[in-house]
Amino acid sequence: MSDIPRGGVHRTAKLASLPLGAAGRAAAGWGRRLAGADGEEIAAQLSARSAEQLFAVLGELKGGAMKFGQALSIFEAAVPDELAEPYREALTKLQSSAPPMPARDVHRVLAEQLGRGWRERFADFDDEPTAAASIGQVHRAVWHDGRDVAVKVQYPGADEALLADLRQLGRFSRILQPLVPGMEIKPLIAELRDRMAEELDYRDEADNQRVFAEAFAGDPEIKVPRVVASSPKTVISEWITGRPLSSIIRDGDQPTRDEAGRLLSEFHYASPPRTGLLHADPHPGNFQLMADGRLAVIDFGAVARLPNGSPMVLQLMTRLALLGDSAQLMELLRTEGFVRPGMQLDPDEVLAYLGPFAEPLHTERFRFSRRWLQRQAERVGDLRSPDFRTGRALNLPPQHLLIHRVTFGTLGVMCQLGAEVPLRGIVSRWQPVITEGSDPEPGP
Known part of the structure; x- marks a missing residue:
């Protein structure tokens, strides 16, 4: 049907080269360590070459593989800088780059x-x-x-290529996991496949x-x-003309970053009550800042259908975390299926786990940053942390998975922007139940 090479053997070989190539480079690096070479320098070389290969393979294959790369690119802000830097440029390219169709x-x-x-x-x-x-x-x-x-x-x-890519990537999820510590790849692939x-x-x-x-x-x-x-x-x-957020992330000045973050937040929280839908593909290539100051939004292939607006249970969870009401929060989580069956949890530990995610709503303005998101990822991903054990006992019901991914993807973009955003006011306007009766703490 197409002149673009998409044979099953070709695609499988390309995708297989990702983990095999990484393994080969790791083996070569181990040999150089034995020879007395500098470990950090070797690790940097391995990461840079892996990133280069990741972009080359995923970009060439398009389809599900590129979709997977785009999904990863919005989460890179949560990865520690020393690990993320080599991948940052490669993953960001996947937001707008691929070999053209003849x-x-x-x-x-x-x-x-x-x-x-x-x-x-x-x-x-x-x-x-x-x-x-x-x-x-x-x-x-x-x-x-x-x-x-x-x-x-x-x-x-x-259609065939996209689903075949995701099936193949699913087989490699355990090997690809080290590329993005702090994020579960297998559920992400499964959720992407369901939306395709x-x-x-x-x-x-x-x-x-x-x-x-x-x-x-x-x-x-x-x-x-x-x-x-x-x-x-x-x-x-x-046709619309504007400056993509990916460009602003790369070299925008601070006022532009702040305004882009504010507009992105406004769109994210306003959409469910205004449209009954949630734009579900929040990577920076889908948003452009226009010359007249408006935020242009494109690509509506993936949406979450929310005819009643943002689910009230999620709003109530956020409200209780913001108020610090651990007992009611625990009761709501159990009632709504957010706790795995048979798990015994201390309400205060659950609040300690979820409370920091409500931090941007405690003040009138909040400065999003890669470091803030990294701290959250480190906190819940550290095997020795009480938060890790609490997280293992919690469950995310399937009907909330897409909303969760989109919300955290949007937060990831704001952290990439390093934007200071009046989030509390935006949320109060579109989800007033969250902030009713909770006074913000004084700002710094």
């Missing part, structure tokens, strides 16, 4: 999806892609009525985008481009 394949997909006369629907079409997504790429064009549009075209064979079917039909994505565009129409701070046309493998929407 023009002939693009034309074939458009002919299949829009009809043989597809060119007549455009006044102009640029064959060179402007961006890459995990299962498609974006071209700039001019619609027949003169509007600038973005045309997202799905890679031929992306929704993203493969671009008509679903277009419908989601229409809901967001209508809800945020005329909003002074959030811009969602309107959908112009869609089909199973293409979606055409208004």
Whole structure:
């Protein structure tokens, strides 16, 4: 079907090269240590080469492998700097980079999806892609009525490739785990696999985008481009121009970082009550700061459906943690299935585990940072820590997994930005039950 090499043997060999290559480099490094070479220097070399290979393989394969890399990239802020630095640039590239699909394949997909006369629907079409997504790429064009549009075209064979990638990555999850200490890879892969079917039909994505565009129409701070046309493998929407958050993370000044973090928080918390949906792909490539100050949001293939807004149980958990009410928090967790059956837990230890995650709501403004997120990851991931033992006894019901991942992914982006955000006020506006009756502590 496609001229892009996607044979099962080819893909399996490429993915297999990740753990095998890492093992080979580790063996070579061990030999150099025996010869008296500097251990830290060797470790740095191994990490840099592993990162290079990770990007090369995941980027070339696109599909599920690239989706996996994008998911990892928003969590890198939680990894200690000495481990994360070599991977940071490689993973960030996966948010917007992949080898392009040949023009002939693009034309074939458009002919299949829009009809043989597809060119007549455009006044102009640029064959060179402007961006890459995990299962498609974006071209700039001019619609027949003169509007600038973005045309997202799905890679031929992306459906089979995407699911095959995730199955293969699942087999390697234990070997890949050391690349991202402090985060469980296997559940992430399983959760991604469950969401993939929704993203493969671009008509679903277009419908989601229409809901967001209508809800945020005329909003002074959030811009969602309107959908112009869609089909199973293409979606055409208004063209937007802005500075991606990935660029701001890399070299933005502090005021710009703070404003980007504020707008991202506003969009995250406002979406469920305004749309009944939660944008579920929070990597920095999907958000752009426009010249007029608005935050533009793209890519609505993955959403959490929340017809009643953010689940009240999650809001109440946050409220009780913020109030320091360990007894009621413990009772709520047990009632709602957040404690594994048969586990005996001290309510105060549970509060000690969950309480720090509510820290950004204790003050009117909170400075997010990589170090703050690293401390949280270290605290719950240290095998010797009481928090680790508490975490092992807790359970995350499946219906809350996506919301949990999106929320922490959004926090991860704000930590990458290093943004100071008035989060308490934003949360009070959209989820008032959380902060009712709880006075913020004085700021520093």
